[in-house]
Amino acid sequence: MQYQYLFKNVTVVDGSGGPEYRADVAVQGDRIAAIAPAINAQAEVVIDGTGRVLSPGFIDVHTHDDTNVIRIPEMLPKISQGVTTVIVGNCGISAAGAMIGDRVPDPMNLLGEKEHFVYPTVEAYRQKVAEVCPAVNVATLVGHTMLRNNQMADLYQAASPQEIKGMRAQLRAALQQGALGLSTGLAYATAFAAPTEEVMALAEELAAEQGIYTTHLRSEFEPILEAMDEAFRIGRHGKVPVVISHHKCAGAKNWGRTRETLKLFDQVRQSQDVSCDCYPYSASSSTLDMKQITDEFAINITWSEPHPEMAGKSLQEIAQLWQTDIHSAGKRLMPAGAIYYNMDEQDVRRVLSYPVTMVGSDGLPNDPMPHPRLWGAFPRVLGYYCREQGLFPLTVAVHKMSGMSAARYQLPQRGLIKEGYFADLVLFDADTVKDSATFSQPQQPAEGIEAVWVNGVKSYEQQAVTGQRAGRFICRQGK
Ligand SMILES: [Zn+2]
Secondary structure (H helix, E strand, C coil): CEEEEEEEEEEECCCCCCCCCEEEEEEEECCEEEECCCCEEEEEEEECCCCCCEECEECCCCCCCCHHHHHHCCCCCHCCCCCCEEEEECCCCCCCCCCCCCCCCCHHHHHHHHHCCCCCHHHHHHHHHHCCCCCCCEEECCHHHHHHHHHHCCCCCCCCCCHHHHHHHHHHHHHHHCCCEEECCCCCCCCCCCHHHHHHHHHHHHHHHEEEEECCCCCCCCCCCHHHHHHHHHHHHHHHCCECCCCCCCCCHCCCCCCHHHHHHHHHHCCCCCEEEEECCCCEEEECCHCCCCCCCCEEEEEEEECCCHHHCCCCHHHHCCCCHHHHHHHHHCCEEECCCCHHHHHHHHHHHHHCCEEECCCCCCCCCCCHHHHHHHHHHHHHHHCCCCCCCHHHHHHHHHHHHHHHCCCCCCCCCCCCCCCCEECCCCCEECCCCCCCCCCCEEEEEEEEEEEEEEEEEEEEEECCCCCCCCCCCCC
């Protein structure tokens, strides 16, 4: 037997959350072929894994890489972190299925320009991903705001029965074509007018196909408990699992309240399948939202259509330059992107270490001055939170970034180092791995990620892509 790759004497952190162990691991084709204390066989490439960790490639459960996997298929911001699969279509916005009229509604503009939305079905999107073959695997959710955009003339009101019927039909087709489930972004003005019943009607389609419901809550500010309750009710109605996206307590008045939100999780988990994802930073980022402008915490502008020269400056600074107040300055900058320093570090730690929290970057790949989570989320969990702060052991960190994620999102044969599973692998140095991306220099590959394999193909090594790409479109289990 000749293998393609043979890792000798490597420390396996297998993604299950179980204890790490020393082993030899062999890769044949796109699969993990053998795991044993000693494999004495030929291989095209033998890798001395002494002192190195081999783990499943990381799964970024929360991305907005929808059009980037096609337009910039090298996917350096992700593969350089050891990410081998991205889930797109989060926060109610997906490129898959979108039909854009005159202009791209907020926040779908986070995904790209009008000409990038050219996939009227999940099947069309799947085919394009297969044709381009990005460096990472791709799976997609169906965005509620996208469905609204397709079916409704006015996004600032509730959908009519006829419009709901249209959304249901498109969602059903998308799920049959392999989409993972439905995402909502109820906090955004383009979905805020949707009553709970509108989403419940869509959740009925999820039930039939056993999809998942993920949500950027209607509020992450003071009414967060009510917003969580709404999400859980929708899940119960559809009899489907719920994932609260980028769970946080935003806004100074809300700091410390993850004690309450996690307690609610504890209670609801006894009778319902609910979980969340989070990124390991105490600042958030999105399009600039007039409702979120405040002087309680710093806000940095990352892009502005009318004033691109203001990218990187704080809203406070810009207001001073223009000799006006922050609200007027915000208005003049629109449409724009922002980083909000709106979280409490203790809340971030509590959420990140919560047993059913997965890691998702929420990176914004089209932002000229992106939040550093785009390039740094996964190594920051490994380096800063796991090794330096001791928030949890390495086995738990890896589980939150691989095995837990694949199980929740029904990604078949991914997320574990296990014989027969796909060879999505990352080799890293647990003593040195760390994020390099910072708020002032956000586009930096991580340190300590030595090599990354996607479907058995070595795709990243020594801080650079290898030029070989092997990512696939992943359909929901059973599709
Ligand atoms: Zn979101």
